[in-house]
Amino acid sequence: MHLERILNRTRHTVAERKAATPVAALERLAAEHTPRGFASALRAKAASGPAILAELKKASPSKGLIRPEFDPPALARELAGAGAAALSVLTDEPFFQGSLRNLELASAAVAIPCLRKDFMVDEYQIVEARAHRADAILLIAAALTDAELTHLNAAARRYELDVLCEVHTAEELDRVSALGCAAYGVNNRDLTTFEVRLETSLALVEKLPRHAVHVAESGIHTLDDLNRLREAGFHAFLIGESLMRQSSPGAALEALLSPADARV
Numbered sequence: 001m002h003l004e005r006i007l008n009r010t011r012h013t014v015a016e017r018k019a020a021t022p023v024a025a026l027e028r029l030a031a032e033h034t035p036r037g038f039a040s041a042l043r044a045k046a047a048s049g050p051a052i053l054a055e056l057k058k059a060s061p062s063k064g065l066i067r068p069e070f071d072p073p074a075l076a077r078e079l080a081g082a083g084a085a086a087l088s089v090l091t092d093e094p095f096f097q098g099s100l101r102n103l104e105l106a107s108a109a110v111a112i113p114c115l116r117k118d119f120m121v122d123e124y125q126i127v128e129a130r131a132h133r134a135d136a137i138l139l140i141a142a143a144l145t146d147a148e149l150t151h152l153n154a155a156a157r158r159y160e161l162d163v164l165c166e167v168h169t170a171e172e173l174d175r176v177s178a179l180g181c182a183a184y185g186v187n188n189r190d191l192t193t194f195e196v197r198l199e200t201s202l203a204l205v206e207k208l209p210r211h212a213v214h215v216a217e218s219g220i221h222t223l224d225d226l227n228r229l230r231e232a233g234f235h236a237f238l239i240g241e242s243l244m245r246q247s248s249p250g251a252a253l254e255a256l257l258s259p260a261d262a263r264v
């Protein structure tokens with residue numbers, strides 16, 4: 001199972017970083033970053049159009065290398081300038097070729113909030129996220145027990161980071177609905193098989209906790225995909241690969257946000 005492999009590796013690398021950098025050192029850095037409201041930025045943008053959560057993604061286990069030339073601050077500025085509501089920055093190194101340094105550089109380059117996109121299994125990663133200028137973290141229901149979800153959600157609150165809680169089944173949603181996360185996302189990609197279906201989001205949108213921001217994640221390639229999901233009720237859209245494969249991700253995002261046929 002892919003997810004299990006990623007989680008085991010993550011636990012191992014977190015243990016190594018814990019041994020190298022004490023929490024107290026991260027706490028000092030974390031205090032220097034005041035989190036920008038992630039969910040509120042998505043919500044504000046959603047009032048007048050689709051809120052795009054644009055992802056800085058160099059590679060993935062299912063697609064291999066997606067964007068060989070990868071300059072995080074330049075990409076961040078380009079996507080923010082094109083109208084992204086927020087950024088998602090992969091920090092997993094072994095499987096996605098991301099890094100905490102990428103997060104820090106991208107976040108420092110823009111005013112919009114940034115999500116640390118990683119497999120969170122330990123509270124240490126949450127203070128680490130804020131220390132590297134994250135404004136929000138991801139919690140993946142499929143990767144965590146109920147007790148872990150509760151614990152990590154409380155830790156995120158303590159560090160004043162918004163949580164994007166990710167599900168891909170109704171059963172997972174039942175487990176996380178009461179957590180009161182600021183944002184809930186439905187991942188169209190099954191993390192155990194890597195199969196991608198937009199129907200996953202469409203089937204769950206009605207069941208998402210009413211007061212949260214609703215995010216459709218993965219496999220969004222065309223304006224038609226975006227419109228289908230928006231009409232179904234989603235506020236925000238997490239898009240990685242289809243932007244990262246373009247020579248100019250900013251121009252691609254602009255085209256998605258102001259399509260020629262919308263102006264005629």
Ligand SMILES: O=P(O)(O)OC[C@@H](O)[C@@H](O)c1c[nH]c2ccccc12
Nearest residue numbers: 187217218219220238239240241242
């Ligand atoms: O590149 P895509 O298909 O547009 O997908 C982006 C994002 O949804 C995907 O990277 C993602 C969603 N949830 C995750 C959890 C871990 C790693 C990656 C992800």
